[in-house]
Amino acid sequence: EAQxxxxxxxxxxxxxxxxxxxxxxxxxxxxxxxxxxxxGLGLRQIYYSMNVEVTDKGDVPEGYKVSRKEKRNxxxxxxxxxxxxxxxxxxxxxxxxxxxxxGYTFGSGTRLTVV
Amino acid sequence: AQTVxxxxxxxxxxxxxxxxxxxxxxxxxxxxxxxxYKQPPSRQMILVIRQEAYKQQNATENRFSVNFQKAxxxxxLKISDSQLGDTAMYFCAFVYGGxxxxxxxxxxxxxxxxx
Numbered sequence: 442e443a444q445x446x447x448x449x450x451x452x453x454x455x456x457x458x459x460x461x462x463x464x465x466x467x468x469x470x471x472x473x474x475x476x477x478x479x480x481g482l483g484l485r486q487i488y489y490s491m492n493v494e495v496t497d498k499g500d501v502p503e504g505y506k507v508s509r510k511e512k513r514n515x516x517x518x519x520x521x522x523x524x525x526x527x528x529x530x531x532x533x534x535x536x537x538x539x540x541x542x543x544g545y546t547f548g549s550g551t552r553l554t555v556v
Numbered sequence: 557a558q559t560v561x562x563x564x565x566x567x568x569x570x571x572x573x574x575x576x577x578x579x580x581x582x583x584x585x586x587x588x589x590x591x592x593y594k595q596p597p598s599r600q601m602i603l604v605i606r607q608e609a610y611k612q613q614n615a616t617e618n619r620f621s622v623n624f625q626k627a628x629x630x631x632x633l634k635i636s637d638s639q640l641g642d643t644a645m646y647f648c649a650f651v652y653g654g655x656x657x658x659x660x661x662x663x664x665x666x667x668x669x670x671x
Contacts, residue, residue, distance in 0.1 A: 472657050481565075483647060483663040489656065499658060531601060535657065542589040542608065542651070545659060547601035 443468045447532050447548035454522055454555055462517045462551050464532030471537040473515040474499070474545070475507065478529040487530075490515055491537075522555045529553075558583045560650050562662035569638045570670055576623075577633045577665045579648030587653035590624070590631045595664075596644040604646070607631065635667075643669045 445466045454460050466473065474489040476499075486499030490509040504526055506518040515534075519526060529552050533545035559582045569575035581590070592604040607615045607624050614622050619639075623632045635642055648662040 474657065474659075476661075481663055483560075483661040484649075484659075485661075486658050489658065491656070497656065529599065533601075533659075542606070542653075544589075544591050544593075544603045544606055544649075545601075550599045550601075 443546070445532055445534050445546050445548040447530075447551050449551060450549065451552045452554070454553070456523055456555055457521050460519050460522060460553075462519075462530060462532075462553070464515045464517065464548060465513050466515075466532075466534040466546070467513065468534065468536070468546065469512065470534040470546075471512070472535045473509065474533050474535075475505070475515070475517050476531045476533065477501065478531060478550075484531065487517070522553075524555050527553060527555050558585070558650060558652065558660050560648050560660050560662040562646075562648055562665050564665045565663070566666045566668070568668040568670055569635075571638055571640060573638055574634060574636045575638055575667065577635075577646050577648075577667065579631045579633070579662055581629050581631065581648075581650050583629070583650065583652060585652035585654070589651050589653075590622075591649040591651075591659070592620070592622070592631075592633045593647045593649060593661075594642075594644045595647065596641075601647075605633070638669045640669050640671060643667060 475487040476484040488507040490496045532548040588609045590607045594602045619636045645664045
């Protein structure tokens with residue numbers, strides 16, 4: 442089954458403790474992206490990747506890092522999480538940036554709480 | 557800057573009736589695509605319908621249809637014969653052809669279908 446897999450689904454952590462949210466897709470998609478969803482704000486892009494070793498900032502990149510060493514994986518790293526990073530996170534992929542007209546395939550989301 | 561506005565934070569409809577969700581967008585681009593995504597309580601993001609800006613014909617998918625008014629930059633979603641399973645958050649989204657694939661989302665409309 443074609444899908445984007447995110448882990449974990451839920452995560453509670455403490456301020457300052459480094460964490461990684463994993464994302465993997467099995468569709469050979471070139472384009473991958475991370476979004477955060479907050480009430481009243483919709484979804485906002487954090488980082489995106491056009492292909493292996495090609496990443497760039499989205500609209501709200503502060504406090505996050507990403508890497509794209511393999512085509513299928515695009516982990517989101519929070520080096521020192523803070524409470525304002527409490528949010529619902531989505532990983533998404535598309536065949537390539539030029540094919541975004543077909544929309545994204547989304548993962549099932551990660552609910553992160555930083556206390 | 558491209559923006560997407562959903563002016564109805566919450567709506568409700570009786571089962572079997574018709575409801576229309578509003579969306580307006582702002583862009584100076586001519587080549588772009590519009591989407592409606594559904595997010596049920598499971599929080600999965602599900603593509604409902606998409607529209608290419610160069611197509612005058614409004615897109616339809618079973619009970620879901622859009623009213624695309626390009627000059628007015630309006631992209632409303634009509635749900636006919638509403639079902640309890642349509643209860644969800646609905647997001648309008650936009651991407652333009654020359655972008656880096658950043659899908660821009662509105663803030664969402666929470667739709668409740670009442671029995």
